[in-house]
Amino acid sequence: MCEKTEGLSAESILRGLYKVKTKVIKIKEDNINWQYIEEAGAIIRSGGLVAFPTETVYGLGGDALNAASSGKIYAAKGRPSDNPLIVHIASMDKLSAIVREVPEAAYRLAERYWPGPLTMIFHKAACVPVQTTGGLETVAVRMPSHKVAQALIEAAGGYVAAPSANLSGRPSPTAAKFVMEDLDGRVDMIIDGGEADIGLESTILDLTGEVPVILRPGYITEEMLEETIGRVDTDRTILDGNSSQAPKAPGMKYRHYAPKGSLVLIEGTQVQVVSYINEQLQRYRLEGIKTGVIATDETKDRYLADSIKSVGKREDEEQIARQLFKILREFDDDKVQMIYAESFESRGVGVAIMNRLLKAAGHQVIYLQ
Ligand code: AMP
Ligand code: MG
Numbered sequence: 335m336c337e338k339t340e341g342l343s344a345e346s347i348l349r350g351l352y353k354v355k356t357k358v359i360k361i362k363e364d365n366i367n368w369q370y371i372e373e374a375g376a377i378i379r380s381g382g383l384v385a386f387p388t389e390t391v392y393g394l395g396g397d398a399l400n401a402a403s404s405g406k407i408y409a410a411k412g413r414p415s416d417n418p419l420i421v422h423i424a425s426m427d428k429l430s431a432i433v434r435e436v437p438e439a440a441y442r443l444a445e446r447y448w449p450g451p452l453t454m455i456f457h458k459a460a461c462v463p464v465q466t467t468g469g470l471e472t473v474a475v476r477m478p479s480h481k482v483a484q485a486l487i488e489a490a491g492g493y494v495a496a497p498s499a500n501l502s503g504r505p506s507p508t509a510a511k512f513v514m515e516d517l518d519g520r521v522d523m524i525i526d527g528g529e530a531d532i533g534l535e536s537t538i539l540d541l542t543g544e545v546p547v548i549l550r551p552g553y554i555t556e557e558m559l560e561e562t563i564g565r566v567d568t569d570r571t572i573l574d575g576n577s578s579q580a581p582k583a584p585g586m587k588y589r590h591y592a593p594k595g596s597l598v599l600i601e602g603t604q605v606q607v608v609s610y611i612n613e614q615l616q617r618y619r620l621e622g623i624k625t626g627v628i629a630t631d632e633t634k635d636r637y638l639a640d641s642i643k644s645v646g647k648r649e650d651e652e653q654i655a656r657q658l659f660k661i662l663r664e665f666d667d668d669k670v671q672m673i674y675a676e677s678f679e680s681r682g683v684g685v686a687i688m689n690r691l692l693k694a695a696g697h698q699v700i701y702l703q
Pocket of ligand 1: 417418419420427455470472474496497498522538549550560582583584
């Protein structure tokens, strides 16, 4: 059984916004300060917002069973209200109260991948307000592995709605300083728990249809899921910029992760990509436009841009995943106007990396072969 929490009035939500004094605290994963956790939990229980670290990216947390708290999350982020939030839990016994049923596959996946970077979608129970689910009758649920996140969720009453803690449209924050950049004055507290381990948001798997479908690729890949539960499909619209169909995860249709400059992805052999990008860079330079390149360790010394950022070694996809959002934000600090990015392998974690890059680029890709 779970019950909706008493709501705040719309007026009190609006009055509270943009005037909040944001308290920033540090909590280490291996040495949790329980007094701070209690303070943060109390903020969420009373309808406030706390940004907190998880192993994927930082989350912006509110009471998932309180419609007004969810309303505050949308307002703080400037997020469209049809873009549902993920409900975070810290133990398996909390799941059944917020969903209509838990399919067998979900138990098997939870056994293998929870706590961890996997979000599963279920039919929702009545106690989950539609404000939390963006008007949908389904609910997305995740159990994060970050110890600070787990402690906060428990202290907050067990159900924390949390999208990524960035302003809508900006790259997801992988460190507390990026949360500060976006949400200072818009949330009651930010918990600094160091840099995110994974750096990309969770894999989202829809379990409400006949065949489980990946709605957002992430660190846990299609192959990994299939090992545990058999056939899994991927919503193709999320990888194909030309698709006329809307993606099944409402959030995937918005331009996202986007740096302020224009970003274009270049596909081809390494030699082709480097020479094509350098030609373009020269042209922009003559026009006085500030340029940037998302390169790899293998190529970073070969570009002639104003700002060259390596995401790491090409074969080290985990490092690339960790670096990507930080680098997209740094181009804004450097005031870069035109950015070129190399492309990455579309398999394994590379699927998630390419998905985020394609979204950041608004699906602008140039194929050289
Ligand atoms: P964020 O937490 O900011 O990464 O955003 C959550 C993502 O989960 C968005 O892309 C949402 O569209 C997606 N999502 C959350 N709940 C659902 C749901 N019930 N059905 C489909 N997608 C969902
Ligand atoms: Mg997000």
